[in-house]
Amino acid sequence: xxxxxxxxxxxxxxxxxxxxxxxxxxxxxxxxxxxxxxxxxxxxxxxxxxxxxxxxxxxxxxxxxxxxxxxxxxxxxxxxxxxxxxxxxxxxxxxxxxxxxxxxxxxxxxxxxxxxxxxxxxxxxxxxxxxxxxxxxxxxxxxxxxxxxxxxxxxxxxxxxxxxxxxxxxxxxxxxxxxxxxxxxxxxxxxxxxxxxxxxxxxxxxxxxxxxxxxxxxxxxxxxxxxxxxxxxxxxxxxxxxxxxx
Amino acid sequence: xxxxxxxxxxxxxxxxxxxxxxxxxxxxxxxxxxxxxxxxxxxxxxxxxxxxxxxxxxxxxxxxxxxxxxxxxxxxxxxxxxxxxxxxxxxxxxxxxxxxxxxxxxxxxxxxxxxxxxxxxxxxxxxx
Numbered sequence: 001x002x003x004x005x006x007x008x009x010x011x012x013x014x015x016x017x018x019x020x021x022x023x024x025x026x027x028x029x030x031x032x033x034x035x036x037x038x039x040x041x042x043x044x045x046x047x048x049x050x051x052x053x054x055x056x057x058x059x060x061x062x063x064x065x066x067x068x069x070x071x072x073x074x075x076x077x078x079x080x081x082x083x084x085x086x087x088x089x090x091x092x093x094x095x096x097x098x099x100x101x102x103x104x105x106x107x108x109x110x111x112x113x114x115x116x117x118x119x120x121x122x123x124x125x126x127x128x129x130x131x132x133x134x135x136x137x138x139x140x141x142x143x144x145x146x147x148x149x150x151x152x153x154x155x156x157x158x159x160x161x162x163x164x165x166x167x168x169x170x171x172x173x174x175x176x177x178x179x180x181x182x183x184x185x186x187x188x189x190x191x192x193x194x195x196x197x198x199x200x201x202x203x204x205x206x207x208x209x210x211x212x213x214x215x216x217x218x219x220x221x222x223x224x225x226x227x228x229x230x231x232x233x234x235x236x237x238x239x240x241x242x243x244x245x246x
Numbered sequence: 247x248x249x250x251x252x253x254x255x256x257x258x259x260x261x262x263x264x265x266x267x268x269x270x271x272x273x274x275x276x277x278x279x280x281x282x283x284x285x286x287x288x289x290x291x292x293x294x295x296x297x298x299x300x301x302x303x304x305x306x307x308x309x310x311x312x313x314x315x316x317x318x319x320x321x322x323x324x325x326x327x328x329x330x331x332x333x334x335x336x337x338x339x340x341x342x343x344x345x346x347x348x349x350x351x352x353x354x355x356x357x358x359x360x361x362x363x364x365x366x367x368x369x370x371x372x373x374x
Contacts, residue, residue, distance in 0.1 A: 212267070
């Protein structure tokens with residue numbers, strides 16, 4: 001088939017699995033894409049024009065929801081924010097996110113990710129749950145300054161998939177959960193300090209397993225400095241009295 | 247630029263932290279092997295001067311001298327990268343960790359290595 005003007009043909013290699021998660025090998029597709037098209041556009045074209053059984057997830061298409069995270073050329077990224085042209089290769093390898101169980105093709109279960117997320121008690125625990133007045137956090141406060149760039153997590157699982165420690169330890173919390181714990185522990189209004197610290201201090205799955213590899217920071221589509229959160233929290237945990245809130 | 251070169255460049259730019267981690271692990275293992283060899287050789291002293299001299303004589307060949315130079319490089323990489331990790335853990339150089347690895351660990355490490363390796367090579371291997 002002739003390639004339309006202004007389009008370039010790319011070879012997309014997709015790791016596929018049956019609906020029970022068992023691998024069925026790598027399937028190769030040739031797709032003509034315009035200059036600004038993304039990996040998600042490529043997958044949609046394959047699904048519409050070549051193989052309607054190809055499974056993958058997406059929702060917002062603008063990098064807000066984190067649903068379309070997958071491994072692209074070996075790096076966890078959001079398919080909707082990855083322009084094929086910028087990958088600088090004629091062949092693009094697309095795989096499901098590592099460290100997570102595959103449901104079908106590029107669809108993974110985020111259940112293990114959220115199991116770890118739940119362990120650190122992600123919800124805000126105020127001192128007085130019955131209080132009706134809204135507490136304010138000044139922009140100039142230490143908490144606001146330290147956490148400004150760390151509140152944008154979209155729970156896409158890219159950091160969890162890229163983490164070298166996570167790939168060898170199923171019990172490890174993972175960067176996103178630790179970042180969430182950091183946000184809660186540093187929040188002067190939150191009171192569930194002891195519970196969160198006991199989870200973070202666990203020998204096998206706690207924060208001390210982090211080897212400062214920076215993979216999480218490198219792949220985070222929102223640019224959150226996750227390793228910074230982890231090292232800051234490690235330092236703060238050496239002096240737990242720091243978390244006592246009045 | 248070849249596809250391989252593009253991938254190497256990308257990995258270098260994006261995953262310096264992981265590269266540093268692997269370097270630290272590999273050099274650590276090599277130093278552990280050296281440590282066993284070192285203790286084993288020193289242990290010969292317990293058997294007397296003759297035994298110790300005989301053990302040392304096995305290291306007097308050019309290949310071992312080259313390995314000694316490689317050992318110098320291993321120690322430098324492991325030590326400088328260890329300082330880098332400590333600085334990051336203490337909260338210094340977090341945003342500059344990539345540059346810290348390539349300029350400080352690799353760049354400065356290479357300079358120190360050359361300063362030590364060249365005289366070692368000239369005296370031990372070439373006998374100048």
